[in-house]
Amino acid sequence: MKTKALLFMVLCLCCMGSVQAQQDGRIPAKGFALDAPDGKFRTYEFTRHALGDNDILIETLYAGICHSDIHTVHADWGMPVYPLVPGHEIAGRVVAVGKDVTKFKVGDLAGVGCLVNSCRHCDECETGDEQNCTGRVLTYASKDYHHGNELTQGGYSDNIVISEDFAIRIPDGADLKRVAPLLCAGITTYSPIDFSRVKSGDKTAVAGFGGLGHLAVKYMVRRGAEVTVFDVTDDKRQTALDMGAVRYVNINRPEEMEGLEKQFDFLISTVPVGYDMSSYLKMVRCGGEMAVVGLPSFKEMPSIDANTLIHIEHCKLYGSLIGGIRKTQEMLDYSVSNGIYPDVELIEADCAAIDEAYRNVQQGKVQFRYVIDMSTMK
Template structure:
């Protein structure tokens, strides 16, 4: 029989989230049910709630989810009741295309099933996310949380973490690498932590003076004001990889010139269009590239969590009650958070 759930949902664009009761599917043989303890608040949640992106309402957001296993299906082998568990941005994929077979489910040729604002591949139920008291997911898309990590601060690793870890691993960042990070927010602060832990020399690019102390505490070695031509010229032709976390249109030309030969500028923010027009000279003359990267596959996401356990890496968070989510969205829209909101889902019990 279905599993009854409660959460916070948006019913229409630009409407505040409020209490919402719904049903999740009964356990399939390979499913786990878990109580949600914490859920991170992502910018993509904000875009879906406000209607900036195509949204199916009612929408229960949340794809940075950690909790404790409550029940398991008859064929589950990887998890037991009481285990710590995590779920990120996707909960299924076709499982048979070439990307899926290569553990790149995020690039599934049929489209991965998103944790929310999507439909179940089997029964066409609407998918509801982690701003709720429980979740049901196939064990194949569930992840283990290292025992030493604070669960609340680990929640944003499931999106902000893997979004920045994946390109650093793909472009072979390690000891001696020189890495640039554009933007110091939820994604940027994780990129700095990961690159530093991998042994790279890290440079933060920012338009805002006054972020130097924060950046250095996070693991940056240098801070460059991107609007200062002299500072930008001083690091021309030096970087191997730049992780650009800015989610809106901005000029990439200046960053390209800071890359050395075979350098890569990797976009992880979703930008409608790149302006102004990119001139090919910096690319051709330095064999540089502009690339993009999504999240990671399930195997790589587990690798990232294990890496965080080994290096004691979690996100810097502000813990909030679910009742404060609408104010959190408003604050997030003006970048008033260091660096990620996380919802304590025990606060949902206060709702009558």
């Protein structure tokens, strides 16, 4: 939907004197939804909650496809409520603002990641870690208790309404078609790299060279670290080296796995399927850290036993979940100023194209992130 048409529609909803508009003022939306774990995408018309005083309405220009979208809609992490519009990597343009909005104006570029609200008052929210709030509201497949417990719908759609506090400012000059994946894949990798204070000269490693992993490589190379990449095929070897990795290891080649114990100061695992976690932890030196950000399906969830932990002395293992709003803004500003973007392939806003993209992601055929060009929606 074109910006002018969408803005006109919103103005009509907000200003016209019809009984329906006065009662709810809900915003019409159109997107792509699934009706079952084994279903295919279909076009889906629905409505979003009315524009509140502190809300902005964003016209979606680009929507990234995350592996988490696939896990969610396929019920790998529990059965969601259908119909379900996925998507938590959203880049677009502000087309309407509530009367008390100060952070954005009409025409600004804005992004939305994995969060659209939280309780605002707990310790986690107060310290800028809204992702850890027990009252967080996710961008899709989540009950929005701020708006009558309605189910949130995501970014594979022509618009989204969100509190200005949870929208991310997209810097001027950003490569907009490549911004959307930063709002999930970018913050998911940037946050632990920053937390562990990865610095120049550190020996680091990335397990899984996909949508998350290739951004982890770019961030750590930019910091001056020596980066080793682990993946399951040779297909991406040259690409990893071209990105600045010093070594690429195909874990299915035993000879390439030799001599790697206690080699790394920091290792980040982005693997979204079942794997042997202990094999990577053994590669971290004493006093080093391993961050786990990849989340496989429940049936493939890796684990590690106490015996292994005890014999890997003084190695720190921790998990990391995306990042709060302040950290996400920091990540996006840093990424744009340093020219760090995901490698993307644009696809049309079409059901068949999205279905095919899902199949390719599951088969590891994309390098490295699909992004839906929502301007092509019919």
